[in-house]
Amino acid sequence: MSKQVPLSAQKRTHQGKGAAGRLRKEGRVPGIVYGYKVDPTPVSVDALELYHALHTEAGRNAMIRLDIEGSTHLTLARDLQIHPVRQETLHVDFLAVDTDSQISVEVPIHLVGEEDVAPGGGVVNQILYTAPVLVRPLDVPNSLEISVEGMEIGDVKRIEDLQDQLPEGAEFETDPDTTVVTINAPVSEAELEALEEAVGAGEETGVEVEAEAQPAEDVVAEPAEAEEA
Structure with a gap:
């Protein structure tokens, strides 16, 4: 906390x-x-x-x-x-x-057990790096952990898998079905080269690429435009 x-x-x-x-x-x-x-x-x-x-x-x-x-x-x-x-x-x-009122915070999500992903060459793909949580100020967790130990290709873990780590009275401010981490099949060098060539040539690849959500970052202000209030 x-x-x-x-x-x-x-x-x-x-x-x-x-x-x-x-x-x-x-x-x-x-x-x-x-x-x-x-x-x-x-x-x-x-x-x-x-x-x-x-x-x-x-x-x-x-x-x-x-x-x-x-x-x-x-x-x-x-x-x-x-x-x-x-x-x-x-x-x-x-x-x-107010210590008695809930506030909205972004809590970091850390993966554990990455070295113990099930055999088969699965690639760990973390989609969500922070979770929005409604919680009393003095109960804010430092972080949330999700284990990928034993996960196999095609397996998914979601926000709902983190529920038991929340303090009493706290709740997530996002859909419990929101994906946190998936285990993807590895892409061979040949497949990767073919995909890059197709993209470079502007061809339809038939592959849907999902962008990874990145951790929330601080506002970066240009020196001349920094808030002076």
Whole structure:
């Protein structure tokens, strides 16, 4: 479950690009706090402390106990804007939450037992990397695990196979039949070359290719367009 991580914030009295730029040069990240029992408040936090807060086992779902000059709020980091080259956080929103009310989060899905897939050369194909979960803030799982041990070609595991890992009262915000992982038949080198040649020539291949869903990523802001609020 999510660990509460302390983080200190300072109110921002000056706003705009110039003020935000000066904060970043000082090693601070501009942001805003809003949500449960708090008026929208511009703040800044230490960049290194924010990095450590978001790199616990809970990752981006870490519950951050944000202290704003003596006033404490339980928050989640949301809508991070990341520099496209330096990968530095340019701006962060902190969503204040009520511990008794459910929130919507994306929980990472990890595969286990990949080395024990049944004999036959099946290829593990993970379709879903995170699952949307409605859950109380202090019950947010760090991750969900799904075992592919013993699965054979053609086997499928779905969201419903993760149900027993949810805390009491929590629920998935997606169809329980949603596919998480499949075991596909391997493609030979000759078949792969033939498929690539056909695609290159613009021919009908008769093969339907399913795109893999990728993990949710942070918003990447261009330096000139970063949020300065």
